[in-house]
Amino acid sequence: MADIQWNLLTVLLSIAIVPLFERIVIPAVVLGVFFSWLVPIAVPILQFFCDSFAFLAQLPTTITFGKPPLLFIVFWLIIQFLLEYSKHARWLLGILICSYVIAAALIRLPFTAEVVYFDIGQGDCTLIREPFNQSVTLVDTGGKVNFQHEQWRERRVKTTGETIVANYLLSKGISHVDNLFLTHQDTDHVGNFASLSKVIDVHRILVPQGMEQLASFRKRLRVSNNTLQQVQGISTKVTSRIGMFHLLHPFASGTGKNEDSIALSFSLQRIKFIISGDLDKQGEVEVAQRNPKLRADVLKTGHHGSKTATASVYVSQLQPQLAIISAGVNNRYGHPNAATLATLAKQHIPFLNTANAGMIKLMPQEKGFIIQTFNENRKVK
Structure with a gap:
C-alpha cells in the first residue's frame, strides 16, 4: 500500500541543492581529481555536506499525509x-x-473505528483504532524465525512489520502507536517489533509482567528505537484496565511463555472483542471462571487455532458471533487444528482465517459490524 509522506525541507533543499553542487561540490571533486595536493582540502568540504544532509535527514520534518482516495x-x-x-x-x-x-x-481523522487482523503469515498482529484516531493500538507485531547463517550469507531484508504493518499505518496517515501490547515472547508475535519501531513511533510497550526482565526481550529492545523506560510489565495483580482495554490475563508475574500470554477484552461501538495471544486452554478456562459475565462478539482464537487453545467451555461462555484465526498458508504446524474447527462448528460459530481471507478488517457499527477481507488477488466485501 502506497503512502504519501512529505518533508518540510523538500522545497528549500530543491532550491539550494543545484547552486551548492555547481559552485562547491563539483569544483571540490574536480580539484581533488586533477590536483592531488588539494585533496586534504576537498575531502573535508565533501564530508561537511554529507554530514549536513545526514543531520537534516534526522530532523522531525516529515509529514505523513496518508494514501488519498x-x-x-x-x-x-x-x-x-x-x-x-x-x-x-x-x-x-x-x-x-x-x-x-x-x-x-x-x-x-476517520469517523469509524476499525480492528485489523493483518495477514503476516504464521504470526499475529492486530490493529485497534478508535474513531478520529483517538487512540491507536497494536497487539503483537508478527515476526519470522530466522536460522543462523554464515556472515557472508546474511543480508538485510525488510520484515513484514515494515512492508505490511507499517505501510498500512502510513497509508492511513498514522505515524505513531499509542500502545503496543506484546502478548508473550514468541518470535511470531514480537519478531517484527524492532524493525517496526524504526518506522512507526511507539509511545508505550506493554508486556506480561516478568517478560521485561528477559535477556531475549532486552536484546530486541536494544536494537529498537525504544527504551526500557517505555516498557511496562502488566498483570491483573498490578492493574485491571489500560485505557479502553480490560486486562484478563496474566494473573501474576511469569517469563513470557504461552501460559503467560496477555489476554485483553475491549469494546468499540458496543461490539466486544477478545484477543489472547497464545494463551492455552487452562488459562482460558481460568479467565472464564474469574469473569463469569465475560462475553465477546468477536473472538480471536488463541495460538493460531491450535488444539492447545479455544477451550469448548470458554467459547460456550463467550458466545461469539465470529471467530478470527491468524495463520500462515500451508504452515508447518497444521494450524488451524481440526479440533478447534470442530469446537467452532459444534457451537455454530463462523470463522475467518487470514491464510485464506488475507487481511481482515472489521468496522464496528451500532448494530453489528462490517467485514472486509483482502487477499493477493481480490478484495471481498
Missing part, C-alpha cells in the same frame, strides 16, 4: 492541468490547497 488524485491532476492554462490561478490554487486539507482530515 483515487477521486482526490484525479481531481488534483485536473486542477494542476488547469493551473497551466487558466487565468484564475489564484482561485484554483486556493481550491487545491483546501482539497489537500480536506483529504488529509478524512484520512487522519
